[in-house]
Every structure is written in C-alpha cells, then in structure tokens.
Amino acid sequence: xxxxxxxxxxxxxxxxxxxxxxxxxxxxxxxxxxxxxxxxxxxxxxxxxxxxxxxxxxxxxxxxxxxxxxxxxxxxxxxxxxxxxxxxxxxxxxxxxxxxxxxxxxxx
Amino acid sequence: xxxxxxxxxxxxxxxxxxxxxxxxxxxxxxxxxxxxxxxxxxxxxxxxxxxxxxxxxxxxxxxxxxxxxxxxxxxxxxxxxxxxxxxxxxxxxxxxxxxxxxxxxxxxxxxxxxxxxxxxxxxxxxxxxxxxxxxxxxxxxxxxxxxxxxxxx
Numbered sequence: 001x002x003x004x005x006x007x008x009x010x011x012x013x014x015x016x017x018x019x020x021x022x023x024x025x026x027x028x029x030x031x032x033x034x035x036x037x038x039x040x041x042x043x044x045x046x047x048x049x050x051x052x053x054x055x056x057x058x059x060x061x062x063x064x065x066x067x068x069x070x071x072x073x074x075x076x077x078x079x080x081x082x083x084x085x086x087x088x089x090x091x092x093x094x095x096x097x098x099x100x101x102x103x104x105x106x107x108x
Numbered sequence: 109x110x111x112x113x114x115x116x117x118x119x120x121x122x123x124x125x126x127x128x129x130x131x132x133x134x135x136x137x138x139x140x141x142x143x144x145x146x147x148x149x150x151x152x153x154x155x156x157x158x159x160x161x162x163x164x165x166x167x168x169x170x171x172x173x174x175x176x177x178x179x180x181x182x183x184x185x186x187x188x189x190x191x192x193x194x195x196x197x198x199x200x201x202x203x204x205x206x207x208x209x210x211x212x213x214x215x216x217x218x219x220x221x222x223x224x225x226x227x228x229x230x231x232x233x234x235x236x237x238x239x240x241x242x243x244x245x246x247x248x249x250x251x252x253x254x255x256x257x258x259x260x261x
Contacts, residue, residue, distance in 0.1 A: 019218030032227070034204055055216060062212035063222075068203050070176040070225040077211070080187075080218030 004028045004048075006101040008089055013106050014081050022053065022061075023076045026091050026099060032067035048073055050092040056085040083107050145201045149237055149247075152197045152210075158237055158247035163196070165236040165248040171228060174254040179208075180223030181236045183246070187213070193220040194239045202232025229257045 009023040026048065033045025045067060053061040061077045079087075084107045091099045149158065164182045171177040183193045192215045198208040211222045220238075228234075231253045238246045 058214075058216065060214050060216040061222075063224075064210040064212075066205060066207035066209060068200055068205065068208040068227050070227055074225050075222065076180070076224070077222040078217055078219045080216055082216075 004091070004093070004099050006089065006091060006099050008087075008101055008103055010087055010103045010105055012104075013108060016107050017080055017082055018107075019078050019080050020105075021076060021078055022087070023074070024051070024053075024089060025072060025074045027072050028091075028093075030067070030069060030071045030073060034067065046094045048091045049094055051075060052090050053077070053079070054088045054090075055079060055081070056083070057088075081105055081107055145199055145206045145235065148197075148199055148206050149235070152237055153239060153245040154243075156243070156245050158245040160247060162246040163236050163238045163248040165234065165250050166223075167234050167250045167252050169251075170253045170255070172255045174228040174230070174257045176225045177228050177252060177254070178223065178225050179234060180221065181211070181238075181248075182219075182221040183238045185220050185240070187215060187217050187220055189215040190241070192217070192241050194241050196220075196222070196236055196238045198224075198226070199235040199237070200226065200228055200232060201235060203227070203229045208234075228252060228254045230254055 004026050006026040011020050014020050028048050031043055031046040035043050037043055047065060047067055049065055051063040051065065052059060060079050063075060065073060084105060087103045089101045162184045167177065167179045181196050183196065185191065185193050193213045195210055195212045197210045199206045200208050208226045209224055213220055234250050234252055236248045
C-alpha cells in the first residue's frame with residue numbers, strides 16, 4: 001500500500017502545566033472489511049487499530065480504533081505539559097507495521 | 109376567511125409531516141435493536157449500569173456524508189491522579205459493528221476531550237460511555253441523521 005504519512009500539530013512552546021491541544025492525522029485508507037470488489041469478493045480489512053502518544057516515555061493518551069473510523073484517521077486531544085520534552089506518536093497498522101513521529105516542545 | 113393552499117405549499121406540508129413521522133419511527137427502532145450495543149457497553153463497564161451526565165458527546169444532527177462524521181467527546185473531570193477519566197468508548201448503534209473507538213486518558217491529559225471522524229452506515233444513535241478512575245461510568249447519546257451511508261456496498 002501507499003506509505004502512510006503521519007502528520008501532527010503540536011505547539012512549539014508552552015508555559016508550565018499549560019493544557020495544549022494536539023491534532024494528529026495519518027493518511028491511511030482504513031479498509032473496513034465490509035466492502036466488496038467488482039467480483040463480489042470481500043476486500044480484506046486493513047486499518048490502523050491503535051494509536052498512542054507518549055511524553056518523555058510516559059503514556060499520556062491512547063486510542064483503540066475500529067473499522068468505523070474514517071479514512072485518514074484524525075485525532076485531537078489534550079495534554080498537560082509539566083516540562084520540556086518530546087512527544088512520540090505511534091500508529092499500529094493491522095499488518096503489523098508501526099508508523100511513528102516525534103515532536104519537541106519547550107516549556108518556559 | 110378561507111385558507112387556500114397552492115400546490116407548492118401543499119407539497120411542503122406533506123413532506124414535513126412525512127419527515128416528522130420518519131424521525132419518530134427510526135428512534136423507536138434504534139432503541140429496540142441494541143443487544144450488541146448493550147453487550148459492548150457491559151463488557152466495557154464490567155457489568156455496571158452507566159448513569160447519565162458528565163459526558164458530553166458532540167456530533168452533527170444531520171450528516172450529509174456518512175463516510176466522515178466529525179464527533180467529539182468531553183467529560184467533566186478535574187483530571188488529577190486520583191480523579192480522572194480512564195477511558196471513553198464511542199459506539200454507533202446502527203453500524204454493522206457497533207464499536208467506533210476507545211480513547212484512553214491519563215492524569216496528564218489536562219482536560220478530558222477528544223475528537224475524531226467516523227463512518228456511519230445509516231441514521232442512528234451514537235453513544236459515548238466514560239469510565240472514571242474510581243470505576244463509575246457515565247453515558248451520553250446523540251442521534252445523527254445520515255443522508256449517504258458510509259460503509260460501502
């Protein structure tokens with residue numbers, strides 16, 4: 001399949017203990033396993049089934065996705081940032097591949 | 109004084125009445141066929157009956173395209189280490205499989221809110237169930253009308 005391209009939007013700076021909004025999007029067809037091709041065969045399911053967000057190695061947000069999530073799954077959530085650090089985002093595909101992206105934030 | 113209707117007005121009235129009837133009809137049906145949904149909720153809560161309140165589910169009243177329906181959920185909680193929302197499950201009662209997504213929060217979340225986009229096969233109820241760190245559960249339901257279904261043929 002086409003390479004899934006993860007994108008995240010994290011503010012570069014924040015004040016201590018500020019609650020920031022993080023937006024993530026990954027290009028993925030999220031084949032639901034419900035559709036059929038022209039010959040009537042079921043197209044096998046292939047979705048992103050799990051998303052996690054870690055901050056400095058600590059899990060802060062996670063999500064289990066089902067086939068009912070739209071193509072190019074979009075997620076928005078909040079995180080309270082106590083210190084400068086790195087966010088690590090991972091998406092797990094049904095075929096076992098993991099797409100990751102990192103993003104740094106400075107607390108001042 | 110006589111009330112006279114031209115053809116256009118008469119048709120509009122008829123369509124309005126039909127729409128009203130349909131809305132009432134589908135609501136009853138959505139609540140009847142929910143064994144799968146009940147089971148999913150019970151599995152999630154560990155057999156606890158969820159109470160109303162605290163959770164706020166936001167979804168459009170009418171979704172033109174069932175392939176991408178924006179939905180967001182927010183829970184009223186201080187999100188401290190002792191008192192925070194553990195997870196929130198989203199369900200679509202009228203889809204082939206009711207599960208949509210389960211969000212896992214932590215005391216680092218700051219505010220308990222998340223949004224995503226989902227597929228809806230038809231007009232149906234969308235349900236959000238929130239599980240707190242102390243084990244209590246809350247629920248919110250919204251009906252979304254779908255013009256074009258989003259589950260393929």
